[in-house]
Amino acid sequence: MKEQKKIPVGKVKRAAKFIKTGTKVGANYAGYYIKKTVSKQNKEDLDKKNAEDIYSAFSELKGSALKVAQVLSMDTNVLPKEYSEQFALAQYSAPPLSYPLVKNTVFKTVGKTPDQLFDEFGKSAVNAASIGQVHKARIGEYQYAVKVQYPGVAESIQSDLKIVLPIARRFLKLSKKEIEKYAKEIESKLLEEANYELELERSNWITSQCADLEGTIFPKYYQELSSKRVLTMDWIEGIHLKEFMEQKSGTEEANLIGQRLWDFYVFQIQKLKMVHADPHPGNFLITNKNELGVIDFGCVKELPEDFYRDYFLLFEAIRTNQMDQIESIMERLEFFLETDKKEDREKVQKIFVDLLSLVMKPFQEDYFDFSDEAFFKQIYAYGEELSQDKEVRNMGSARGSKHFIYMNRTLFGLFNILHVLKAKKIKTSGFAAIIEELPKKSA
Amino acid sequence: MKKKELQAKLANRLKEYLEKEKQLPKSSKDLLKGKETGKTYASVESEPKRLFEHIMESYIIETLSVLEEDENYAEMSVREKLLSFYFVFVNQIKEDEEFLKVVFSPRQFQLMKHVKNAMRPPFVEFIDQIVQEGIINEEIKSRMALDKVYSMTLEKDLIIVLKFWLKDQSEDKAKTDELIERLVHLEMNALGPNFMDDLLGIGKMMLENSPMSKYMSR
Known part of the structure; x- marks a missing residue:
């Protein structure tokens, strides 16, 4: 990657298009769980100058704050659209680290300089992410991808959150207590993401478990060439999923990659209860044999057994229309508040049953057409409708288990990728098997 | 011992002294050890x-x-x-x-x-x-x-x-x-x-x- 001073406009526009589609569909829905709905009037009331101040505060921050801003600003209802897009894209514009700093980081944390560790080490990064950048290296005939973390990221997380959360709270109109449980979840995920030793351990475990998945490949990770801030893995030759989408969207090949993505995610959720929770196109490569290469396990969500069971039991109860079941599961999933009146509970129940009926649609059919605009428009329209609903607004409070944040991010991220791929025929059957294999309730 | 080596040796003594005492030595004599006298380092400028x-x-x-x-x-x-x-x-x-x-x-x-x-x-x-x-x-x-x-x-x-x-x-x-x-x-x-x-x-x-x-x- 050339060390760039400016963002190439074409690249940004393409990425913006993808992210915009993604955030609109997924986050409007996901965001509902974690915020009071901001009314149209409120939105108009937002002082433009304040918004600009907040944007400039956010844009001064990198790494963790940027990630938080990205998670919290996913909902385009919360911040002006342009700002949300800026945050979503910001990871593409993080300035690359200089080679002396890369060399210093490798030396300080691995114990040797890149020149001592490798026969060849690319001085310029070939790829950048929000908290690190990737260099290509070689020993003999083997090629490696070396991910080097930006300095100070781990240390900044807590202090950055202290800056970002009060601002976010003001926008979301949540109390400190309400936002706390979600904030803690985000913070713990960010801290994990900044720990490359943990990433190495998890990558090795997940990849060993997924070894039999057809057409999906994983790099091998090298502990002796890695540290807390340096992660060395096999170099996978291929094009990024984003590029693949631009070239092959709507083709048979795109459908095949879509199927591999679906199988990879369902396998992790169902069998491992641990899922790669960052389905961002930058985290996947496509080889010339149309294999799906998974290259980043920074953000992994472990699904607690109780949550996993209730999540799918809720789907099943909705599918079979068992109202009593629905209510008790929703209770366990923290949808109801002690202060809710009977009519509040009924309203909340109706909203989520309607929404989840939409979300579970792909799981219920043998094959699902993710190119279907109507399906995505339906979800989006429902989110919009909710934000206009006066009763819902008056009821407003943070609802739902903290585990929803990353579970939803995963599912909607996946749905969006499949939508952009225009994957028409994804074999999604397997819901019955998930229900059949649900773990029994713990005592 | 050459002048440079003596100077380096005394400099290390100074570092050790500061790390231990957390204050400056009153005179260079504070840096001497055992039977050493000021003459040992006479060839180097031993002013702290x-x-x-x-x-x-x-x-x-x-x-x-x-x-x-x-x-x-x-x-x-x-x-x-x-x-x-x-x-x-x-x-x-x-x-x-x-x-x-x-x-x-x-x-x-x-x-x-x-x-x-x-x-x-x-x-x-x-x-x-x-x-x-x-x-x-x-x-x-x-x-x-x-x-x-x-x-x-x-x-x-x-x-x-x-x-x-x-x-x-x-x-x-x-x-x-x-x-x-x-x-x-x-x-x-x-x-x-x-x-x-x-x-x-x-x-x-x-x-x-x-x-x-x-x-x-x-």
């Missing part, structure tokens, strides 16, 4: 003040010698040379953190001033070379009279980095790495060709085309 100079100067000299040994150093850009200098420098001083904390404590104002001056000559020489090289390869823009202040600007960064490093509580002092990266980019972006040159160009043009210009040519 001179020893401080020696220690501080050696950080710079050793940093530069590590850089010279790096086969890639000669091919680096000026920006990279500056970055490399600071990364190697903080690596050189890492063993002496406790010692430097005493030297740079607010109570030792006079000493701090003195050691800053001790680091100057070799560092300024390095910076002057860097500026010249930058002007030749056009990484740094020559702005006539302003060229003289370039070295002075860059010179201040050494103490900024050193003081920040002493207070840095982050793991592996990663925040200092971040500071170095930001500081060097800031300086190089300011010294390199930038919008200021366009601004000066426009200013000059406006002036030349104003009624004032006739007075200017006289």
